[in-house]
Amino acid sequence: xxxxxxxxxxxxxxxxxxxxxxxxxxxxxxxxxxxxxxxxxxxxxxxxxxxxxxxxxxxxxxxxxxxxxxxxxxxxxxxxxxxxxxxxxxxxxxxxxxxxxxxxxxxxxxxxxxxxxxxxxxxxxxxxxxxxxxxxxxxxxxxxxxxxxxxxxxxxxxxxxxxxxxxxxxxxxxxxxxxxxxxxxxxxxxxxxxxxxxxxxxxxxxxxxxxxxxxxxxxxxxxxxxxxxxxxxxxxxxxxxxxxxxxxxxxxxxxxxxxxxxxxxxxxxxxxxxxxxxxxxxxxxxxxxxxxxxxxxxxxxxxxxxxxxxxxxxxxxxxxxxxxxxxxxxxxxxxxxxxxxxxxxxxxxxxxxxxxxxxxxxxxxxxxxxxxxxxxxxxxxxxxxxxxxxxxxxxxxxxxxxxxxxxxxxxxxxxxxxxxxxxxxxxxxxxxxxxxxxxxxxxxxxxxxxxxxxxxxxxxxxxxxxxxxxxxxxxxxxxxxxxxxxxxxxxxxxxxxxxxxxxxxxxxxxxxxx
Numbered sequence: 001x002x003x004x005x006x007x008x009x010x011x012x013x014x015x016x017x018x019x020x021x022x023x024x025x026x027x028x029x030x031x032x033x034x035x036x037x038x039x040x041x042x043x044x045x046x047x048x049x050x051x052x053x054x055x056x057x058x059x060x061x062x063x064x065x066x067x068x069x070x071x072x073x074x075x076x077x078x079x080x081x082x083x084x085x086x087x088x089x090x091x092x093x094x095x096x097x098x099x100x101x102x103x104x105x106x107x108x109x110x111x112x113x114x115x116x117x118x119x120x121x122x123x124x125x126x127x128x129x130x131x132x133x134x135x136x137x138x139x140x141x142x143x144x145x146x147x148x149x150x151x152x153x154x155x156x157x158x159x160x161x162x163x164x165x166x167x168x169x170x171x172x173x174x175x176x177x178x179x180x181x182x183x184x185x186x187x188x189x190x191x192x193x194x195x196x197x198x199x200x201x202x203x204x205x206x207x208x209x210x211x212x213x214x215x216x217x218x219x220x221x222x223x224x225x226x227x228x229x230x231x232x233x234x235x236x237x238x239x240x241x242x243x244x245x246x247x248x249x250x251x252x253x254x255x256x257x258x259x260x261x262x263x264x265x266x267x268x269x270x271x272x273x274x275x276x277x278x279x280x281x282x283x284x285x286x287x288x289x290x291x292x293x294x295x296x297x298x299x300x301x302x303x304x305x306x307x308x309x310x311x312x313x314x315x316x317x318x319x320x321x322x323x324x325x326x327x328x329x330x331x332x333x334x335x336x337x338x339x340x341x342x343x344x345x346x347x348x349x350x351x352x353x354x355x356x357x358x359x360x361x362x363x364x365x366x367x368x369x370x371x372x373x374x375x376x377x378x379x380x381x382x383x384x385x386x387x388x389x390x391x392x393x394x395x396x397x398x399x400x401x402x403x404x405x406x407x408x409x410x411x412x413x414x415x416x417x418x419x420x421x422x423x424x425x426x427x428x429x430x431x432x433x434x435x436x437x438x439x440x441x442x443x444x445x446x447x448x449x450x451x452x453x454x455x456x457x458x459x460x461x462x463x464x465x466x467x468x469x470x471x472x473x474x475x476x477x478x479x480x481x482x483x484x485x486x487x488x489x490x491x492x493x494x495x496x497x498x499x500x501x502x503x504x505x506x507x508x509x510x511x512x513x514x
Contacts, residue, residue, distance in 0.1 A: 175459035179377030185384045189368070190297070192304035194311050195388045196478065202504070205284065206291040206409050207300060207310040210270075211362070213325040214317035215395040218427055220293055222402055224262055226423035227487075228415045228509050229290030232283070236264035237274070247281040249288055251512045261512045269294045275303055284308035297385075298368045313391040313405055315398070316362075316468050319461040320454045321443070323358060327351050328441055348444060352453035363460040379460045383467055392472050399428050406487045407479040413491040414506045421488070 194204065208223070210216040224231045230249055239252040244266045251261040265288045267281065268274030275296065283289070284304045292310065294300045304310045317325075330336065331343045343351065351357050364370050366382040386392065391408050393401030402424075405411070413420045444450040455462065483489060492500040494508035501508075 173459055175456045176379075177373065177375040179375040179380070181377070183377045183380045183384075185381065187385060187388060190301050190385065190389055192301045192306065192309055193389050194309045196311075196391055196475070200408075200410065202410070203287065203308065204409070205289065205304060205308065205310040207312050208291060208293045209297055209312055209314040209390070210293055210295050211314060211316065211322075212295075213322050213329060215315045215398060216293075218398065219315055219393070219402065219405070221427050222424055223291050223411075226420050226427065227290075227411055227413065228262070228420070229411075230263045230265060230288060232265045232267055232269045232278070232289040232292040234268045234270040234274070235262075236266045237268045241266040242268070247278075247283060247286050247288065249507075251510055258513060260509065263509050265289045269300065269303065270296075272296060272299050275299050279303055284310075295365075297365060311391070311409070312389045313393065313408070315393040315395050315401055316465060317395040319362065319458040319465055320451065323352075323454050323458065324348065324441070324443060326358070348450040349453055352450060352457060357454070357457055359457050360460040361458075362464055366464075374460055379463060382460070382464050386464070386468060386471065391478070392468050392475060394469065394472050397472070402428060403484060404476070404479055407482040407484070410482075410486065412487050412489065412502075414494055414502060415509060416493055416495045417488060417491040424487075 193207070206223075208216070208219065210220070220231070220233070223229055224233075235252055235254070236250065238254060239250070241250050241252060244250075248266050249263050250266045251263055253261060265278075265283070265286075267278035267283055269278060269292050275294070279302050285308050287308070292300070292303070297312070300310070327343065327348060330338045330340045332341075333339050334341070340356065343356070346354075360374055363374060363378055363382045366385045367378045369378055391405065393405065395401075444454075490502065492502050492506065494501060494506060495511075499508070
């Protein structure tokens with residue numbers, strides 16, 4: 001009594017309504033006029049590995065004042081604080097411009113001078129990884145409790161309205177729903193990953209969570225092709241190594257002719273079956289991998305043990321910019337399982353109201369809630385996972401991001417430092433998987449129909465991204481005592497004559513040409 005629900009036809013949307021798993025629209029209104037919407041899952045698009053980009057496409061622009069109002073009011077610069085105790089403090093009075101950072105990519109895993117991964121080369125017509133920011137954020141001082149010395153305070157996560165969003169009579173954003181407030185934040189399912197503030201140990205396993213269309217290929221290239229580290233990715237089982245009975249470092253082919261092959265562990269950490277196989281082969285205790293790449297957070301927890309733990313890190317991109325890039329990418333990426341050439345005839349508005357579009361992808365992955373309704377409890381859990389378990393990076397600040405990862409994990413050059421530095425510089429200025437055609441698509445303006453439809457699909461991810469931006473500044477605290485140029489400090493050259501090695505030893509990559 002007093003309740004009503006409505007369903008729109010495919011391709012239609014009411015701004016006050018959320019999307020269900022079937023792709024139709026449903027809203028509910030209570031007898032007292034209060035309205036809320038529980039946004040549910042739409043079809044997930046996983047398995048993206050190659051990232052094809054166009055220089056300058058889809059700049060991720062953040063605006064001071066976005067998500068500015070909290071229950072307690074607005075900060076002087078329009079930013080917000082998400083914690084009563086400061087455990088999740090945001091920008092405070094931070095301000096200042098960092099200029100712009102572009103990330104475009106050029107050739108999958110193949111541009112480095114000293115090794116190649118053999119990922120599929122981007123084709124003409126692939127779209128948009130490059131980003132720019134109008135307003136980067138300055139130095140934000142972490143407040144007491146910012147790094148988890150104490151449990152997060154009650155109401156630490158607050159309500160953060162998106163700019164231009166009209167609140168419902170009950171005080172909730174469209175596309176969100178109230179939670180119970182009783183959230184299990186123990187993160188027991190991720191206990192084989194260290195907390196970000198745990199003391200560094202050389203035996204820590206670096207685990208890169210690869211988010212599709214967020215600049216991950218550039219980071220992977222810097223780690224594998226430039227630093228020449230042993231990687232655990234899908235390439236470890238190529239050339240028949242999926243049948244190897246014992247775990248080992250291998251050098252599969254497939255990269256550009258004339259370049260040294262890169263070393264991999266003979267496992268595939270990008271599939272659930274591959275993770276299980278790696279676990280059975282004793283991957284964690286082998287200590288063979290310098291870095292692991294996976295799209296699966298919770299499943300990858302099983303790769304590690306209490307005595308051989310992992311450390312998570314990743315690069316994030318603004319959810320709407322990522323959604324736009326993904327829309328154009330799957331139209332042309334015929335090497336991907338998610339390839340959808342039929343979408344070339346679609347408008348962005350059609351995509352945003354279909355069951356092909358992702359729904360709060362980050363929040364779902366971080367909470368392992370891949371289907372069904374989301375509510376504010378899931379946002380609280382996603383924030384806690386990020387706060388405790390991830391060293392975060394931003395695609396809009398890729399140079400700061402990569403430098404921070406290098407300092408955090410104590411990565412230094414050991415193969416040929418001058419060549420490795422040149423490789424790194426080229427990737428950070430150009431990137432991996434660049435789109436040689438230079439095709440670009442104009443990003444819809446904030447407030448346009450397409451933008452607002454995508455925003456409704458990502459209401460929780462938008463709030464989560466705002467928190468990640470603030471955490472990126474706070475986490476600078478973790479590397480303050482480590483020199484910015486750490487990668488070159490005490491560097492050695494195993495391919496020089498005479499060769500030099502670090503005191504702890506280093507296995508020089510074999511010179512096996514493709």
